[in-house]
Amino acid sequence: MKNHQTTNGALVNTLTEVEKAAFYRKTYAHxxxxxxxxxxxxxxxxxxxPLLNFALSLTQGYSWLIMLGGFLFITNYAERLALKSxxxxxxxxxxxxxxxxxxxxFIPLIFIAITMTESGSLDILNQAAIMTLSLFTGLSAIVLLTQKDFSFxxxxxxxxxxxxxxxIVAGILFGFNLGLLFSAAMVILASGSIxxxxxxxxxxxxxxQYVAASLGLFASLMLLFWYILNLHTND
Known part of the structure; x- marks a missing residue:
């Protein structure tokens, strides 16, 4: 059995099966x-x-582009915090x-999903969440069971x-809707990311690096949820 000093910081694929299982549990728990x-x-x-109204006000024109840019900046910064330290x-x-x-x-998209139903129920959200978790679980199982390397x-x-x-940027600048086909393509891309x-x-x-691993999985999961929910709200 490897000691703590040896295994801490070692590549997961070099660990024992028990140690790998512990790493997976930590990652998925996070x-x-x-x-x-x-x-x-x-x-x-x-x-x-006030926060809700502010977020909704950023969905028009260049404001959404600024919001998207800010999100990408925060994403990059958060990933660096999780990976580099x-x-x-x-x-x-x-x-x-x-x-x-x-x-x-997510505020604007969830707001649309809620207001689309007369009673303001969470039916659309629940349906999208179930589809997302089902697809995420299936894709994750493929990798974990086969141990195939998808780095390509x-x-x-x-x-x-x-x-x-x-x-997306072109759509914002020139005011055209990317449509259902784009959302469907993004679901495929998000699935590849998972x-x-x-x-x-x-x-x-x-x-x-189980926290960093959980961040990467969370990012892919939320991307998949976004576009599945987008398909539901544009159906």
Whole structure:
């Protein structure tokens, strides 16, 4: 059995099966905590009318472009906090910052989903959440059971996200709707991201990077949820 000094910071794929299982449990426990925290923060945001109105006011024209740019900046900063530092406290700050940013940028889409129903129920949200979790679970299981390395998706995802970002910016600048086809394509891209992030969990991360691993999975999960929910609200 390897001692703590040897295993702490070692690549996950070099650990014993027991140590790998412990790493996976920590990662998915943090992922579940991030999802619950997202729900709590989102609920809190909807109880603060000035914040709610401010977020909704940013959905028009160049304001949404600024909001998107701010979100991308925070995402990059949070990922650096989670990946570059050796301190667990810094990793947690990165995850917390990213969860808050996700909760804020989701306000307009969730508002639309709620107001689409006459009673203001959460039916659309619940349906999208179930579909998202089902797809996420299935894709994660494929990687964890087969142990296949999906690192080859990195360049494909990079190109795909670059094209998607360009289309989003163009849509904002020139005022055209990207439509259901774009959302469907983004669901596929998000699914690829889940495969890639789960593959990193198995092959790339170190044993002390479970918070960073959970952030990567959370980002992919929320991207998938965004576009599945977008498909529901535009159906």
């Amino acid at each position: 992922l579940a905590s991030a999802v619950l925290l997202f729900i709590l923060i989102e609920t809190l945001f909807f109880q603060i009318p 050796d301190k667990n406290s810094t990793h947690y700050w990165g995850l917390l910052l990213y969860v808050v940013a996700e909760a804020f940028i 998706l990195k360049s494909i995802l990079a190109v795909g996200f670059a094209i998607a970002l360009g289309l 495969l890639y992030q789960t593959s990193n969990l198995v092959h790339k991360y170190k044993s002390n």
